[in-house]
Amino acid sequence: MGGKRIPWLTLAESAVITAGACSLVLLVSVIVLRSRPVQDGKGGLETPGIPIVTEETLPVETVSAPEYELSYTSYRVRPGDMIGIIADQKGVTQDTIISVNNIRSSRLLQIGMFLKIPSMPGILYTVRKDNETITSIAQKYEVDAAKCAAVNHKDCEESLEAGMTLFVPDAALDWVTRQEINGDLFHKPIRARWYLSSRFGWRKSPFTGVRSYHSGVDMACPQGTAIYAALPGTVTATGYNNTYGNYVIITHHSGYKTLYGHMSAILAVKGQRVSTDTKIGKVGSTGLSTGPHLHFTVFKNGKQVNPQNLWG
Numbered sequence: 001m002g003g004k005r006i007p008w009l010t011l012a013e014s015a016v017i018t019a020g021a022c023s024l025v026l027l028v029s030v031i032v033l034r035s036r037p038v039q040d041g042k043g044g045l046e047t048p049g050i051p052i053v054t055e056e057t058l059p060v061e062t063v064s065a066p067e068y069e070l071s072y073t074s075y076r077v078r079p080g081d082m083i084g085i086i087a088d089q090k091g092v093t094q095d096t097i098i099s100v101n102n103i104r105s106s107r108l109l110q111i112g113m114f115l116k117i118p119s120m121p122g123i124l125y126t127v128r129k130d131n132e133t134i135t136s137i138a139q140k141y142e143v144d145a146a147k148c149a150a151v152n153h154k155d156c157e158e159s160l161e162a163g164m165t166l167f168v169p170d171a172a173l174d175w176v177t178r179q180e181i182n183g184d185l186f187h188k189p190i191r192a193r194w195y196l197s198s199r200f201g202w203r204k205s206p207f208t209g210v211r212s213y214h215s216g217v218d219m220a221c222p223q224g225t226a227i228y229a230a231l232p233g234t235v236t237a238t239g240y241n242n243t244y245g246n247y248v249i250i251t252h253h254s255g256y257k258t259l260y261g262h263m264s265a266i267l268a269v270k271g272q273r274v275s276t277d278t279k280i281g282k283v284g285s286t287g288l289s290t291g292p293h294l295h296f297t298v299f300k301n302g303k304q305v306n307p308q309n310l311w312g
Contacts, residue, residue: 068150070167071119072100077111092121095173098181099123105309106182120151122169127160134158134166141171176254186230186311187276189260189296190283194221197293200306206290215304216259216297223264223292225283229274230258230296230311238266244295245287248280254300261295262286 075086083106087094098106100123101115125137134156138145149156152166160166179185198206198218205212233252240246244261248268251257264284274280285292298307 068120068147068169070151070169072116073119075115075117077109077113077115079111081109081111083109086115086117090117092118093172095123095171095178096121098178099173103181107309118167120169122151122167123171123173125166125168125171127162127164127166130162131159132162133160137166137168141168143168143170180310183309183311186258186298186307187228188219188311189228189230189258190219190221190225190294191228192221192225194219194225194294196220200304200308207288216261216295217307218293218295220291220293221283223283223285225292225294226279227260227263227281227283227294229276229278229280230298230307231256232275233258233273235268235270235272235274235280238268238270241287243288245289246281246284247287250274250280255302257299259295259297259299261297262289262293264292 073090075090077086083094083097083103087097090097096118097103097115100118103109122143123141125141127137134149134152134154135145138148138156145156147169148166151169154160154166173181176185196217197220198214200214200217202211203214204210229250231250231252233250233256235248236251236257237249238247241261244259246263246266247259247261248263248266249257249259250268260281262284263281263286265282266280267282268274268278268280272278283292283294289295296307298305298310
């Protein structure tokens, strides 16, 4: 037909014929290819002797340490909240919330108070002496030094100044601090029935009526009631004082000391190692006292603290 268009074919019909022809060509090509024999793969050098091969040195991919950006959000305490519940919801630990918010007693969490919540678990650490490093701090808490350095934008071996505060990711509080905050560190020195006749802190003096500071708690109970050590330690002083009457002082770990006053009898001696099951004296009313009771004072690094925040 000499390439002339058949006049009686429509455009659509021409397209069908053309498509059919293309399909036929494709089918024939496939058959031809399949009929060819499969060639064995071969190669190698055609020159004699040991070849000199030049290897191409590929660039080494450098993987940079991930960025650890520390940020904070605010959370308002709601009815029924506890530190553990909040920590679980925010993906951090109880220690994190306690440390970052400087919570001294978990019992003092109040509805409506605002808490700072960091973007990762960890605790705050105050550098205790010059020349500490991120590496030494990380070893103390058994955490990743590189991560700690990244969070604080410091070098691992950089000398730090005393008083500097760092965030130590993934670190936990020591057991003493945790027990202090949860009120589980001390045992009550009186195991029998007693009542709180005077609280810690400011009060009206029972002798003068003038507002005065009470350095401990008064635990009223019958004369002769057994008094126990509130924490394991060593008896470092016993004796008589015009204010405290017969007294015992015990030195404990972590900077703690306890004083037991107004005893009717002292059952411990200086230098004695005691446990929470050791009877160290009996309740009395010696010294400046209005009746039988135990005056109990707790010192932390020389400072008086409220005993009721430390016992369960």
